[in-house]
Amino acid sequence: MKRTLQGSLLKLAGGFLFLQALLITLAPAVRERTWNVSLPWTHWLAFLLWAGFAVRIHADLEKRLPEADPYLFPVAALLTGWGMLAIWSIDADFGARQALWFAISLLTFRAALRLRSLQFLQRYKYVLLGSGLALTALTLLFGVNPSGFGPRLWLGCCDVYIQPSEPLKLLLIAYLAAYFADKLPYRLRIIHILYPTIVLGGIAILLLIAQRDLGTASIFLALYTILAYLATSRKLIPVVSILALMVVGAAGYYFVNIVQIRIETWLNPWNDPQGGSYQVVQALIAIANGGVEGRGPGLGAPRLIPVAISDFIYAAIAEQTGLFGTLGLLALFGILVTRGLRIALRAPDLFRRLLAAGISAYIGVQAILIVGGNIRLLPLTGVTLPFVSYGGSSLVTSLVALLILLIISNQMDEEPAPLENASPYLALNGALLLGLFAAALTTGWWAVIRSPDLLARSDNLRRVIEERYVPRGALLDRSNTPITVTSGEVGSFKRTYRYPDLAPVVGYDEPTYGQAGLEATLDGYLRGLEGNPASVIWLNHLLYGTSPAGLDVRLSIDLSLQARADELMAGRRGAVILLNAQSGEILVMASHPTFDANRLNETAADLLNDPHKPLINRAAQGVYPVDSVMQPFARALFGSSTLSPAQWQTVYEAFGFLRAPLMRMNTSSSASDGQDFYVSPLQMALASAALSNRGTVPAPRIALAVNIPREGWVVLREEGTPFEACQASAAEEAVQSFVEAGENVWSHVSRAQGAESSVVWFIGGTLPDWQASPLAVVVLLEEDTPSAAAQIGRELLGAAMTP
Amino acid sequence: MTAIVVLVLRIGLAVLLYAFLWRVVQTLWQDLKGQSTFLLSQKTPGILVNAQTEGGAELNYHFRQTEIIIGRGTNCDIALKDEALSARHARLSFHHGQWWLEDLGSTNGTFLNKDRIKVPTVIITGDQFQCGNTFFSLRIDQISPIVHNEIGDLQ
Numbered sequence: 001m002k003r004t005l006q007g008s009l010l011k012l013a014g015g016f017l018f019l020q021a022l023l024i025t026l027a028p029a030v031r032e033r034t035w036n037v038s039l040p041w042t043h044w045l046a047f048l049l050w051a052g053f054a055v056r057i058h059a060d061l062e063k064r065l066p067e068a069d070p071y072l073f074p075v076a077a078l079l080t081g082w083g084m085l086a087i088w089s090i091d092a093d094f095g096a097r098q099a100l101w102f103a104i105s106l107l108t109f110r111a112a113l114r115l116r117s118l119q120f121l122q123r124y125k126y127v128l129l130g131s132g133l134a135l136t137a138l139t140l141l142f143g144v145n146p147s148g149f150g151p152r153l154w155l156g157c158c159d160v161y162i163q164p165s166e167p168l169k170l171l172l173i174a175y176l177a178a179y180f181a182d183k184l185p186y187r188l189r190i191i192h193i194l195y196p197t198i199v200l201g202g203i204a205i206l207l208l209i210a211q212r213d214l215g216t217a218s219i220f221l222a223l224y225t226i227l228a229y230l231a232t233s234r235k236l237i238p239v240v241s242i243l244a245l246m247v248v249g250a251a252g253y254y255f256v257n258i259v260q261i262r263i264e265t266w267l268n269p270w271n272d273p274q275g276g277s278y279q280v281v282q283a284l285i286a287i288a289n290g291g292v293e294g295r296g297p298g299l300g301a302p303r304l305i306p307v308a309i310s311d312f313i314y315a316a317i318a319e320q321t322g323l324f325g326t327l328g329l330l331a332l333f334g335i336l337v338t339r340g341l342r343i344a345l346r347a348p349d350l351f352r353r354l355l356a357a358g359i360s361a362y363i364g365v366q367a368i369l370i371v372g373g374n375i376r377l378l379p380l381t382g383v384t385l386p387f388v389s390y391g392g393s394s395l396v397t398s399l400v401a402l403l404i405l406l407i408i409s410n411q412m413d414e415e416p417a418p419l420e421n422a423s424p425y426l427a428l429n430g431a432l433l434l435g436l437f438a439a440a441l442t443t444g445w446w447a448v449i450r451s452p453d454l455l456a457r458s459d460n461l462r463r464v465i466e467e468r469y470v471p472r473g474a475l476l477d478r479s480n481t482p483i484t485v486t487s488g489e490v491g492s493f494k495r496t497y498r499y500p501d502l503a504p505v506v507g508y509d510e511p512t513y514g515q516a517g518l519e520a521t522l523d524g525y526l527r528g529l530e531g532n533p534a535s536v537i538w539l540n541h542l543l544y545g546t547s548p549a550g551l552d553v554r555l556s557i558d559l560s561l562q563a564r565a566d567e568l569m570a571g572r573r574g575a576v577i578l579l580n581a582q583s584g585e586i587l588v589m590a591s592h593p594t595f596d597a598n599r600l601n602e603t604a605a606d607l608l609n610d611p612h613k614p615l616i617n618r619a620a621q622g623v624y625p626v627d628s629v630m631q632p633f634a635r636a637l638f639g640s641s642t643l644s645p646a647q648w649q650t651v652y653e654a655f656g657f658l659r660a661p662l663m664r665m666n667t668s669s670s671a672s673d674g675q676d677f678y679v680s681p682l683q684m685a686l687a688s689a690a691l692s693n694r695g696t697v698p699a700p701r702i703a704l705a706v707n708i709p710r711e712g713w714v715v716l717r718e719e720g721t722p723f724e725a726c727q728a729s730a731a732e733e734a735v736q737s738f739v740e741a742g743e744n745v746w747s748h749v750s751r752a753q754g755a756e757s758s759v760v761w762f763i764g765g766t767l768p769d770w771q772a773s774p775l776a777v778v779v780l781l782e783e784d785t786p787s788a789a790a791q792i793g794r795e796l797l798g799a800a801m802t803p
Numbered sequence: 804m805t806a807i808v809v810l811v812l813r814i815g816l817a818v819l820l821y822a823f824l825w826r827v828v829q830t831l832w833q834d835l836k837g838q839s840t841f842l843l844s845q846k847t848p849g850i851l852v853n854a855q856t857e858g859g860a861e862l863n864y865h866f867r868q869t870e871i872i873i874g875r876g877t878n879c880d881i882a883l884k885d886e887a888l889s890a891r892h893a894r895l896s897f898h899h900g901q902w903w904l905e906d907l908g909s910t911n912g913t914f915l916n917k918d919r920i921k922v923p924t925v926i927i928t929g930d931q932f933q934c935g936n937t938f939f940s941l942r943i944d945q946i947s948p949i950v951h952n953e954i955g956d957l958q
Binding site for chain 2: 019029071078325
């Protein structure tokens with residue numbers, strides 16, 4: 001019964017790992033959306049190795065430890081295989097190394113199976129602990145870090161490294177178990193408890209200060225506390241220990257740099273997401289991307305988390321298998337801990353009871369510490385997730401710990417030792433299960449509730465990766481001529497800007513520099529997350545972990561007029577806007593100097609430092625001084641152009657100068673430096689439009705429609721609402737005084753002097769008797785050439801009025 | 804197409820993980836149920852104790868509990884006013900599937916079938932013992948034998 005249970009659990013674990021290996025093989029086909037890709041097969045080596053050892057050790061256990069607990073080995077084997085495949089899917093090199101360590105660990109395991117008795121641990125406790133401490137002390141002198149930076153906790157050479165602090169944990173447990181088992185028959189005095197405290201506390205603090213190894217230090221303290229509490233049943237011990245931890249934590253916060261960083265990034269990770277808390281924020285984004293169902297083994301992008309294979313393996317697994325996977329993983333640890341403590345309670349003597357309890361606590365505490373660190377439940381401590389994380393020392397230690405538990409559980413023919421008080425054991429089990437439960441709840445919080453916010457963050461690099469695999473929607477002009485398109489093959493999609501002069505308006509979408517302009521404000525449609533039915537978005541996320549194909553957006557820009565404007569503006573600095581005064585559709589929006597978004601990679605540094613700021617959309621976001629250019633508006637409202645300051649304020653208010661225009665584009669509102677009043681060309685264009693549109697300021701529009709599959713072009717509503725600035729008759733009357741003889745348009749040129757420079761404005765528009773759509777134009781030049789401004793404005797208006 | 808195949812496999816992956824956990828929970832539950840049935844089946848057989856006091860009075864006691872204390876103390880299960888009895892004189896207890904008689908360090912000793920006992924001793928129906936000046940005889944109730952089913956294997 002027992003053995004068949006172990007066998008059937010191993011078969012289920014094997015099935016799970018088989019599917020996982022198969023999924024890793026198929027992953028590139030999903031990512032590239034075709035079968036025509038090269039599929040990875042090497043990780044099957046890890047699976048075969050796992051299966052081989054599982055079968056062998058199952059047989060060994062049957063023979064040598066027939067009475068051992070049937071759950072422990074399958075659970076640990078499942079965790080180990082899962083970790084190995086997850087590591088392989090993230091980084092094949094480290095996966096191969098982990099497989100090698102796996103083989104070494106299990107050969108050790110098989111050799112140690114012959115032991116059966118653990119008395120030697122009790123007898124040579126000082127020798128064992130002493131040699132463990134000596135090895136750890138060696139790292140102070142000869143320690144290295146295989147990655148070249150960070151705490152130097154490893155010993156080794158020639159590309160093979162061991163971390164002595166891992167086996168030291170196990171030796172510490174054995175020592176403490178033996179110590180308490182020897183002392184307990186005598187009445188324990190407080191000094192007996194204090195004596196190892198001083199020694200171990202000293203070592204822990206030494207490690208903390210000399211090695212900056214927070215993880216090991218906290219595990220030492222936790223294990224010491226737990227074993228002392230189990231041995232003595234004194235509730236004071238955990239209480240004092242927690243207080244001591246707080247004091248040490250507070251002291252560390254002020255005196256030890258790394259403690260401060262860790263606590264700071266734990267409490268406020270959002271303050272510095274690119275620096276100290278980069279890892280944690282990236283881990284949370286990975287968990288959010290996993291969501292409930294997970295992206296699938298081999299899919300998602302856990303590689304983006306630094307050290308995903310060891311410290312952050314939990315976050316990587318969360319991304320691959322989602323909340324389903326992580327809840328299962330935490331449950332497996334829950335089973336290990338609970339079975340371990342059951343073995344402790346049934347152990348035939350105090351030494352073995354404390355040893356088993358200590359090992360269970362070690363597995364549970366370490367798992368909670370690192371999982372909690374991954375999900376911001378606890379400050380991050382760099383320890384490994386037992387059985388799962390990459391690391392030879394950790395894997396060997398975990399498996400030896402498992403073997404000790406199995407050996408203790410095998411001695412069931414002996415009666416359990418008498419137990420004075422079961423409550424410390426039950427309390428420990430409860431606390432560990434509660435910790436795992438809290439980890440599950442917190443994972444759910446990030447994976448489900450906070451997921452949308454986290455995924456929308458600009459430092460979610462998955463959005464950038466996604467654009468190489470999912471086509472982004474195109475931006476088209478009003479007659480569907482492409483302005484900006486995405487082209488190429490799946491996996492190497494590239495954004496091309498067909499009409500580079502529009503760059504300050506259209507903006508860019510670039511892996512390094514992010515998004516700007518319409519590419520940023522229309523990102524929802526271009527990425528397919530807006531406009532598409534929720535079911536399509538959900539299905540794409542479920543199947544591919546990406547958004548659906550992006551939607552094309554039609555802009556109100558008229559490319560032929562735009563080209564004319566850019567031609568006229570060549571070599572000048574300023575902005576031009578031409579719009580349909582009635583519908584608010586912007587036909588031309590030019591900002592000069594401009595730049596070529598196709599070459600952003602080479603030119604970005606120059607552009608950022610350019611004193612003329614070509615990246616800014618002058619038309620919508622630049623603000624310029626006004627002077628007599630406001631005369632037509634004053635005429636329309638008060639019939640005169642000499643007004644009191646209060647009356648000017650009324651004019652600004654009525655023509656909408658005091659608000660930023662509402663549209664799918666970043667726009668500026670007016671500004672004032674106390675002396676001069678500054679407005680944006682867009683505000684000026686809308687106000688001018690009112691004079692050609694019977695006194696009504698139209699709602700500006702740049703994005704006209706979006707092309708939704710199976711629905712066709714769907715009109716995008718304007719964001720703002722038109723409003724009446726003055727009466728229709730007043731507007732008609734006002735413009736009459738700005739019509740030059742023989743012209744069919746009104747126009748007004750004026751200089752304005754700001755604090756720093758002088759500019760020239762040209763405003764104009766069609767007259768009320770114009771039969772076609774009314775038009776308005778604004779030209780702003782950052783130079784003192786009124787004639788040039790007037791020429792540009794008139795030519796453009798004329799071109800727009802000629803059908 | 805690839806994605807749908809992979810989705811089915813992903814669902815399979817989750818199913819297998821939870822099948823594993825389900826198997827664990829199911830067997831643990833069976834184990835728990837087995838333990839409780841096993842313990843329930845281990846009913847303590849009742850014991851009938853017949854006491855003959857110095858004065859010739861005959862008292863019959865029937866117990867269902869697993870521990871019976873004999874003595875002069877009033878909190879004893881069999882409390883007798885016998886000057887030769889100690890306050891807590893002897894204990895009858897049921898464990899390891901047997902009734903045991905044990906002397907609790909009494910002054911005058913406990914005699915089973917005339918022999919003084921020093922260690923806990925198994926007793927059966929028909930045994931007679933003496934504490935102080937009181938003679939006791941025993942009859943242990945018959946119960947159905949313990950059913951050894953799969954519980955025994957799980958043990």
